[in-house]
Amino acid sequence: MRKISLPFTLEELGGIRAGDWLSLSGVVYTARDEAHRRMTLALARGESLPFPAPDAVVYYTGPSPAPPRLIFGSAGPTSSYRMDPYTPALLAQGVKAFIGKGPRSPEVRQALVEHQALYLAAVGGAAALLSRAVREARIIAYPELGPEAVRRLRIEDMELVCINDARGGDWYVSGQNSWRSL
Amino acid sequence: MSGPRYIQAEEISSQVAELCGLACCRLPEDVLACLSRAEKEEKSPVGRKVLTMLLENAGLARRENIPLCQDCGTAVVWANLGQEALIRGGDFYQAISRGVALGYDKYYLRKSMAHPFSRANSNDNTPPIVHLSLVPGRSLALTLAPKGGGAENVSRLFMLAPALGREGVVKAVLDTVDQAGANPCPPLVVSLAVGGNMEDAALRAKKNLLLRSLTEPNPDPEAAVLEEELLAAVNRLGIGPAGLGGSVTCLRVLADIKACHIASLPLAVNLQCHAARHQTVVL
Structure with missing residues (x-):
């Protein structure tokens, strides 16, 4: 397991391979469906994203509400393909990694290589476990969206696996092919 | 009276x-039993790691009373x-x-x-x-x-031609799981209902996810054979836990077979993630 303190260095972005497990610490921003639609509209109007985009990491999650005794609610990944149409625009703004689950479109995979960025997966459904990595959380945009609001999280040692690396490697393809026997 | x-x-x-x-x-006991068995049977080390995480997650959620x-x-x-x-x-x-x-x-x-x-x-x-x-x-x-939305989004309803027969049903189920890949959070419970009509097939597939135990055999021998055959075939897809590759893509297939119109072969495939949550109360 490779420990990474965000932001990623260029060397780390180029050296991480599809299938590598990472233990990620630092700041990430949550955004899912409706937040992506709004952010893309904001960019089209010439406005900026609700967080500093260069080197940012975006986590596709809509957490459950935090009970008063906890820092954060359960927060596993949501299916990433729904964010595919919006992803090249975020890469163009300088976002360097996305955390979600499930395969990406060919356009996104190509844009990841062009921008030397990564697509990482958290284990879908391990939401209670993943919430333990969140040390600070606050809403920074679209509070009216509830679970879909954009949040700034400080995470420590979140366990993730690289699915799409900056060289075009795809772990869903290579990982599954080695066990496929049809 | x-x-x-x-x-x-x-x-x-x-x-x-x-x-x-x-x-x-709280994950029900039958689901926990399936996940524990899968953790022992999974051949891929990465798959086993994921299953261990899912069991830890279930334990943490139960202890802390969090989702x-x-x-x-x-x-x-x-x-x-x-x-x-x-x-x-x-x-x-x-x-x-x-x-x-x-x-x-x-x-x-x-x-x-x-x-x-x-x-x-x-x-x-x-x-x-x-x-x-x-x-x-x-x-x-x-x-x-x-x-959950992830597994529901990749569930499918087919109105097949009767000529496609049992083989066509098996192929449609395998295609559904294969195309779903990592999205529905495998290992899955795959619930299929064959026959009836459009809405009846969808309802029966959902009903079995809610009401059937994953550790009890199917009382219908024809459906039980179909379940075993599909479980083996789905697990040859290689998708594995969290879609990271492995021998356990599916924990259990639930099949339901019923008569249908002479013109039709309806099939509903309702996918369920490993968090096969359901609870019952009797009033």
Whole structure:
């Protein structure tokens, strides 16, 4: 397991391979469906994203509400393909990694290589476990969206696996092919 | 014979509220047993690592009383109402809806229901999806399953040509799971219903996810054989836990076979993630 303190260095972005497990610490921003639609509209109007985009990491999650005794609610990944149409625009703004689950479109995979960025997966459904990595959380945009609001999280040692690396490697393809026997 | 038995609407609301909390925070024993067996049987080290994480996650959620998954789902309620029982003190469907709103608030569950176009959240996870069956007896059995969006989105309904036959059904199920890949959070429970008609197939596939145990054999021998055959075939797809590759893509296949029109071969395939959450209360 490779420990990474965000932001990623260029060397780390180029050296991480599809299938590598990472233990990620630092700041990430949550955004899912409706937040992506709004952010893309904001960019089209010439406005900026609700967080500093260069080197940012975006986590596709809509957490459950935090009970008063906890820092954060359960927060596993949501299916990433729904964010595919919006992803090249975020890469163009300088976002360097996305955390979600499930395969990406060919356009996104190509844009990841062009921008030397990564697509990482958290284990879908391990939401209670993943919430333990969140040390600070606050809403920074679209509070009216509830679970879909954009949040700034400080995470420590979140366990993730690289699915799409900056060289075009795809772990869903290579990982599954080695066990496929049809 | 005694008269009807009365059940208060208010009692339904408070029981449904408790079911929401229980269902979202506690993985049922049959599902845990399947995950533990999968952890032993999975051949891929990465797959085993994922299954260990899922079991740890289930333990943590239970101990802390927090949701297993942030997606606390659409609240699907299957109500088996005894034909000698009567509901009093309010509208039955409203009583369930009120219970869902109460439970999702009380147990800090995510509210995931939104208008289809504006995407405005209803903020209390209503409306629930309620299915009512009339059964013999004097009680009301309520089963609640929080159904997550990831696996529901990749579920499919097929109106196949009868000529495609059993082979066509097997192929459609395999294609559904294969195309779904990592999206529905494998290892899955695959529930299929063959026959009936369009809405009946979809309903039976959902009903079996709510009401059948994953550790009990299918009483219909023809369906039991189909389940075994499909389980082996799905697990040869190689998708594996979390889609990271492995020998356990599916924990259990549930199959339901029923007569259909001479022109039709309906098939519903409802996929369920490993968080196969459901809880039942009998009033």
